[in-house]
Amino acid sequence: MKRLIAGVVLGVGLTAMAHGAGDPEAGEQNAAVCASCHGEGGGKPIMAVYPKLTGLGEKYLYQQLVDIKNGDRAIAEMTGLLDNMSDQDLWDLAAYYNEQEMVVGQADPDLVERGQALYRGGNMASGVPACAACHSPNGVGNEPAGYPALGGQTAEYIEKQLKAYRDGERAGTSNANIMVDVATRLTDAEIKALANYVSGLN
Structure with a gap:
């Protein structure tokens, strides 16, 4: 029985690690403000100099959001947009965008x-x-x-x-x-x- 419980706990822990710390559904609710520049789902930015946010990696996306919020990465267009978001909100946004499919363009x-x-x-x-x-x-x-x-x-x-x-x-x-x-x-x-x-x- 102890082995079974340990196995379940380990399995749940590994699943949580595999899926990261964010909740994609919660992230989707906070993503509306991002769509005006990055497009619906983050994959169709209104200008090519804005990034696609889709599938970049949850850890990477989270760290960029933290850096932007803290002012360590200055992006004028994002000034103030993340100020009212908690750390969990940032993880949720990262998880949501990481789950979206990247649409690949045509190279020259x-x-x-x-x-x-x-x-x-x-x-x-x-x-x-x-x-x-x-x-x-x-x-x-x-x-x-x-x-x-x-x-x-x-x-x-x-x-x-x-x-x-x-x-x-x-x-x-x-x-x-x-x-x-x-x-x-x-x-x-x-x-x-x-x-x-x-x-x-x-």
Whole structure:
């Protein structure tokens, strides 16, 4: 009997870990304010420089929401939007958006080959590591490590963020600092090729 109880407790604990700390249904109720910029369900932003929020990883999404709320990541369009949300509200939002399906776009075929080479193999000459090492070969990210899924994200948003990392406009967390180091080694042409490749990756 003790083994049965222990097994049930362990199973419930592992299930909770697998599904994260957020409640997607509760998150959906708080997501209405986000739809005006990110679209219904977070997958169709009104401008390509706004991110798709779908399927990025619950841990990553939660950390970004915390950083935005605390002012560690400054996004003018989001000023004040999260002020009245609790920590659990942020987890719930992250869980909701993580459960939504990412709609993958069409990459520019002229840039795919160079972008793929960088994403999968990096650039040994300039010390750029392969993006696939942290974000996975098919772009689904690494949820336990908090590395976001990239596949299907808009090219414009990826390009904007890589340049923000490179220019020191986005930093602070340990993951962000890794990206700062990577982005400072990328040229504008490499950033454009990578961003394009990622937008069609699935």
